[in-house]
Amino acid sequence: MAATSAATQTFAVRDSDGAQTVGRNTWTAAGNARVLMVGAGGIGCELLKDLVLSGFKNIVIMDLDTIDVSNLNRQFLFQKQHVSKPKAYVRTLILFLLIGHKPVASESALRFNPAANIVAHHRSIFDAEFNVSWFRSFDLVMNALDNIPARKHVNLMCRAANRPLIESGTAGYLGQVAVHLKNTILLFGKEEDGDISTSPDENAKEIEDLKREADELKSIKSNLSSPDFAKLVFEKIFIRDVQRLLEMSEMWENRAPPVPLSYNTLDIERKNIQSIATGVDRNLKVWSLVENFSIFCESISILANRLVQENLVDSEFSMSFDKDDDDALDFVTAITNLRAYMYGIELQSRFKVKEMAGNIIPAISTTNAIIAGLMVLQAFKILSKNEEECKNTYLVHGGQRTQIICGEAPPKPSKTCGTCQAGYFTIHIDTHKFTLGQFVNKVLKQDLQVDGEISINESGRMIYDPDFEDNVTETFEVLKISGVNGRLLVLVDNDDDEEKNVAINFFVVHKDNAISYELDGDRNFPVRYVAKAPADERRTRTDEDEEPSNKKTKADGNEGENSIVEVEDDEYVILL
Amino acid sequence: MTNSNGPSKEQKYDRQLRLWQAHGQLALEDSKILAINACATVTESLKNLILPGIGSFTILDATITTPQDAGNNFFLDRNSLGKPRGECAVALLNELNPDVAGVHVFEDPSKIIAANSEFFEKFNLVIASQLSQADVNALSNICFSKNIPLMIVRAYGFIGYLRVQTNEHCIVESHPESNLDLRLDSPFKELIEYSDSFNLPALESMDFAHVPYAVILLKSLQEWKSKLCSKHNNALPQTGSDRNAFKDLVRSLKRPGVEDENFEEALVAVFRACSPTTIPLNISAILKESKSKIIAADTPSFWIIARAVANFVDETGYLPLAGIVPDMKADTESFVKLQTIYRDRAHQDALKIHTQASSLVSAAAVATPPNIEEVSRFCKNARNLRIVRTSSIASELTESSNKAAEIGRLAEDLESNIGLYLGLRAVDAFYTANRRFPGFHDQEVESDIGLLKKTVASMLLKMGLSAGLLNDDLIHEIVRAGASELHTMASLMGGICSQEAIKLITAQYVPLNNTFVYNGMKSVGGSFEF
The missing domain is CATH 3.10.290.20 (Ubiquitin-like 2 activating enzyme e1b. Chain:  B, domain 3)
Incomplete structure (x- = not known):
């Protein structure tokens, strides 16, 4: 029992240290605030640690992802035994198991703050249950997301529920924190007004072609478990399809025509090659034509076999590309390179293909740590009712941009923004x-x-x-x-x-x-801006464009802790 | 590819390898880092270095974990209370990454700094916090003389501070915003042949619309040189009016009714194309310096290759070609051909320089002579090499008069973070005099405000600055914060410190030179060169 009272005393002292710096009122406000954290990835791990160690006690975490090996270089709350488990679930488990127990590992954020109430959901933020009134149950929402649709959704919900949102994103060495208060703008492009108009061009020839194509594919697919499956696919896309294209001679008047590949020749050569490099070389070295061929044959039969097995269980099962699926990546690399070869395009390494096909943005712990720290500083401003002091902050490269971190007032609502003006x-x-x-x-x-x-x-x-x-x-x-x-x-x-x-x-x-x-x-809603007759979109270039300047750095993608990072030189407070 | 020892490094480090590549990762894995004092800011820095896989780390710390430490440090907890801080932090830090080994040394950093400077030679980066001004001064001298990069980092209330010291840091991959080296003003043989292979008037419209802009400019410059340059006193159109005349010439090659995106691209690139290919001043200085060095067994690759490049420049008049072609409107075939021409030429240049470098090292018995990949990387970035030489912290602290006038001028701007910098120097002086930080004890906050004001006044006087330079609000704020290390500030500054550490270790990107100060109240950062 003595230990318990010592611990209680300990935490009293600890709280006062943080409270002293942050200010007692803000510290109390943080302890009372109900915070929603959307995303438990790279920024999320840092953010949870910072929140718990900054006196926050009521945190709801939302994440739909599972843990991948490539997360371990930055998502420090996870270790290799957690791979393929849901992020949110592992987090709750870790936190709750460790309450009041001797910490076994660095796995616990909660051991510092036993009073904290942390709930995690392995759910999609788009679920209907997370409606406006649910959002209204929070005092503050913090986004640590990796995709634009979810960001836009949370932004809209916060706007509808009138709750402050702190938004974040990183890409490599760059990052940003944006504060969305009631009257500041949506950074992720304006909400599009839905308008679909389609008028299918009913071209008889086209339909006929499509029908032939469908029959051809159907026949190939019926041979899924045949040992000749790779050959059938190969002959269709690298021989017959190409020959058909070559027949359209007008297509090749102005460019080099593709050269069809030969299955038989490659199949003979394949028998003479050593096994393909493993380890780093397999990823970083660009494979030769015959190596690509060999990997194409291997990976397609593995994938076909998987499809056959899965279909036994679920006849509706279908496969989609997953960059972390080794066989799928082998297949995509090989097939891309075989096609590139036909057209005389430079072949790429598996590593590079993964980056392109998987839309991968580099992600590192340093940037995430900086961004999460900045988010909590903004949270203190909001909770202490000093919203007017909030800043949008950007992490920029050193070197030419010496400030490293730049802050600017969040922009006012844009009259062209569909989320603001609604x-x-x-x-x-x-x-x-x-x-x-x-x-x-x-x-x-x-x-x-x-x-x-x-x-x-x-x-x-x-x-x-x-x-x-x-x-x-x-x-x-x-x-x-x-x-x-x-x-x-x-x-x-x-x-x-x-x-x-x-x-x-x-x-x-x-x-x-x-x-x-x-x-x-709120019945006092703003007038919607309607664009006038479309202006000439074509940008007229001026002499200024020629000067070697590169004002914008933009990173965009759908994976990692990436986001739009948009940086304008002249908007910074230049200090030196 | 998962083996019994867990995931491969390649899988685990996939996302960062895309940023600093395999050679950057190797540099990281070779690094041995010393961290002095396991406070939150330092353990947060270490966390961000252990996760991406540094070689090893050592924590030097002789303090016992306090409740404050357990409260703000993720790598300490209740069970650490009363035990050595470094030992407890190392135990938890070691769980972050099985590939990184950390140890602790339970010794007073002050004593090691004072008596055992050899201790530091084992490391290739030192990160320190919570040291007295005297210790920082002495450590700065040790690291500067041994050429070990040193980083002093701290989170003091809402003030963040980072100081980088390195007496020579050579960067090949500085990652400039653009690295364009097309040589349109002085085309090499293969490029001229390529350009000549286009007979513009004879081309079909479709082909005409796909002539790469590099070819349009090469042809225009050829014509300019043969017909117009005598009128314009110069081989290249360099003045505004010359450039306009040159642009007219480019436009005159257009064909009416044919899509002209390639011509638009050419016009945008006129400024660059007309800038003569020269050797930037800072690069000639580096090449010149390389000639003054005697190549010995321990000469870094950077200087060996620089010397080989210097010889190449003496011979040819040009830096090696970068070999990169920016994206441009063109059909695949001509674009690939253009790429190949530049790449082949760059490769030839690199081979020559590699041969040159090999002969330079063979005379000096260099253990690991530069390999062709290294040389190629150097050649590709030859126009953007950078050397960072910061001042020493000791010189900043002792010869303050050098920079005092500039500091005074900067401090007049109340929005500048220089006030915070002066504030930190004052609390250190306060600590030296009183063996505690101002406001450390709640009951002394009021009296400490007066004491700190006096300290500030005498410090500014010594620096030759006006006593009113620091405003009272700031002094109050500093005393109120009472030297506390807020976790979120520690996390932020640990992030920035480790980010700069990675730039230093991988020698990629240009690191901070030399001081960064963050104002957590106003959310603004500022960097200064002291």
Whole structure:
């Protein structure tokens, strides 16, 4: 028991140390704040550590990923025995197992803060359950994400729930932290107004070609378990398809035609080669033509076999490319190189192909540590109600950019941003009874008094517009507007009065036996900016373009702790 | 590819290998790092170096873990209380990466610095925190004389500080924003032949639209030189009006009605194409310096290859070709051909320099002569070599008058972080005088404010600066923070310190020269050269 009281005392002292620097009120606010952390990857690991050691006690973690070997160079809360387990799950397990126990490893963030209440979900942030009112249950949301769609979604939800968001991203040595308060802009491009118009070109020749193609592929696929499968695939794509292309002689008037490969020749040569290099060489050395051929044959039969096995269990099973699947990567590398060879394009190493096909952005712990530290500093500003002191911060290269870290005030809402310039409502209805017509007339026209041409979308699906009123008598249930699909974007266009152009988001919540509807949201929504006649998009080049300057650094991708990193020289506070 | 010992390094390090490549990783794995004092800022720095796989680390620390340490340091906990801080931190740090071995030395850093300077020779980077000014001064002298890079890092309340000291750091891969070396003004034989193979008037429209802009400029420059250059007193169009005349010439080659993206690209590149291919001043200085060095068994590859390049330049008048072609509008065939021409030429240059370097080392019995990959890398970056030589920290602290005037000027800008720098120097002086930091004890905050003001005044006086340079608000803030090391500041500064450490170890990118100060209250950073 003596140990317990000593420990209690210990933590009292510890708290006072942090509290002294941060300020007692802020420290208390951090302890009381309910924080949502979306993403438990490279930045996420650092962020959780920093939060727990900075007095934060109520943290909800959301992550859909599982742990990969290539995470271990930076995601320090995970070790090799955790590979392929869900990130969020491992985290909870680690944290809860260690409460009150002797720490076994560096696995615990919680041992420092036994009072902390950390919950982790191995779920998608897009799930319908995580709706506006759920977001509203947090005081602060922190994104440590690796993809743009999820970032945009969290941004929208925070905007709808009126909750502050701290956004982060890194790519190699670069990184950024952006603070999204109620009236600052969405950095990830404007929300697109859904509009689909397709007019398929019904070309008889094309259909005939497609049919032949389908038959050909079907016949190859029926030979999936045949020992000749590799040969069948090879002969189709590297011989017959190429020959067909060569017949279109006009295509090759101005460029070098591809040279079809020969299966038989390569198959004979293959028998003479030594086994392909292993280890580092296998990845970094560019394979020769025959090596590519050999790996193509090996990997395609492994993959075909896997498909056959899986189909026994699940006839619907299909395969998709996973850059961390060694056989899939072998296959993609070999097939890409074989094709490149035919066209006289430079062959690439497996390492490089992985980077290109997997859209990989370099990720390192140093950058993540810096960015997570900066995020918590911004969190202190928000929790101490000093929002006006918040900065968007950028980590830049040393050398020419000597500041290393630059801060600037978050930009004001952009009038062209669809997320800023929109209204947000949660609408409670009985989706089995409430019809689209009622929505248009009662909610939009009578209650919100919108005036103009109304069009209604559900994630790109057109539900209603002035020329398409077929759905007005249908209920929301029939139109499948509820749950995951329960967000409507209403656009109002008024040619006579620009002030009446608006965009309104409605998050639909089903309520059994609701009479009519209940609307929850700020009725003072902004006017929507509508672009004038499209300006000449073509950039006119001026002499300035010639000067050797490279103002923008942009990194973009869908993997790693990457994000858009956009840096403008002249926006920095230049200190020296 | 997973073996019984766990995942391969290649898999584990995949994401970072894309940043610094296999040779950067080897440099990292060869590094032996000394960390002085296992406070949060230092263990956070180590964490970010252990994860990517440094060779080994040693923690030098003679303190016993306090509750404050356990509270702000991820690598210490309740069970560390009362035990040696370094020992406990090493135990947890060692769990981060089975490929990295760490040890601790339970000795007072002050004593080692004072009495055992050989101790430091085992390491190729030293990271230190929580040292007195006198110890920093002495350690700076040791590291400077032994050419061991030294980094002093600290998180003091909301102030972050990093100082890098290295007396010679040579960088081949400086990663400039652009590395364009097309030699359009002075084309080599293969390039002229390639350009001549295009007969513009005879080309079909489709081909015409796909003539690479390099060819358009080569042809335009050829015409300029033969017809117009006498009128313009110069072989290359260099003045604004010359360039405009040259642009007209380029435009005159266009064919009406044919897509002209390639011509637009050519016009944008006119400025660069018309800049004569010269040897940048800083590069000639490096080459000149290489000639003054006597190549011995321990001469670094950098200087051996630099010497070989210097000989190449003497012979040919040019640096070796970089061999890189930027993306341009062209059909695949002509683009690949153009790439091949540059690559082959660059390869030939590199081979010549490699031969040259090999003969230089054969005379000096150099253990590992530069290999062709190393030479090729050097040649590719020959226009962007960098050498960083920082001042020593000892000189900054003792000969402060040198920089004092500049510091005074910078301090007048209240937004500048120089005030924080002066504040940190003052708390160190305070510590030297009082053996504690201002505001360390809650009950002494008020009295310490007065004491620190006096310290600041006398420090500024010694530096020859006006006593009012530091504002009272800052002094209050510094005392209020009471020397506490906030975890999030420690994590941030540990991140920045390790980021610069990786640049130093891999010799890629240009590291900080030499001081970075972060203001955690205002979220702004600033770097200074002291």
